[in-house]
Amino acid sequence: MARSAGTTGKTATAAQTTERSMKRPARESQKAHFTHFDAAGQAHMVDVADKDVTRRVARAGGRIVMLPATLEMIRGGGTAKGDVLGVARIAAIQAAKRTSDLIPLCHPVALTRVAVEFAFDLRSPAVAIEVTAETRDRTGVEMEALTAVATGLLTIYDMCKAADRAMRIERVRLLEKSGGKSGRFVAAD
Secondary structure (H helix, E strand, O other): OOEEEOOOOOEEEHHHHHHHHHHOOOOOOOOOOOOOEOOOOOEOOOOOOOOOOEEEEEEEEEEEEOOHHHHHHHHHOOOOOOOHHHHHHHHHHHHHHOHHHHOOOOOOOOEEEEEEEEEEEOOOOEEEEEEEEEEEEOOOOHHHHHHHHHHHHHHHHHHHOOOOOOOEEEEEEEEEEEOOOOOOEEOOO
């Protein structure tokens, strides 16, 4: 069992150290904080009841790098499993709709739109994905857009892994969000 030495020279188990640190009250004066923890450090679902219902939009992106031959198979529709990007698009949309089932403290959101776009990068070679999620709700859709991106890329990997197990998923990130109290965010390149 892991132990840590305190200032008194006595040792405590990792569980005891964690238990003590979880009982410390959160600093309320800090602007940046983790909203999914209460004052006692316990995980909780954020209360959004008093937030305004507004239009909320999030755009996320990522890409999967692969061998040139794998990219050509996707572009030409020559994979044994069929239309890779068509299946990945549906998977991304389904993932956005099921985000609250996958991310434990994520609120269920009534999505009004999920758009999925793909682009080929012949130089890398890679397939890029960009997902835009929208709602009119009390909470944002960043997690829905990010979950959709990750799932779309994983679906491409799954459908093409027989040809290229060295594919690499990268750059999954929030690109832009708008709406809500925190306003607009645009990622730096």
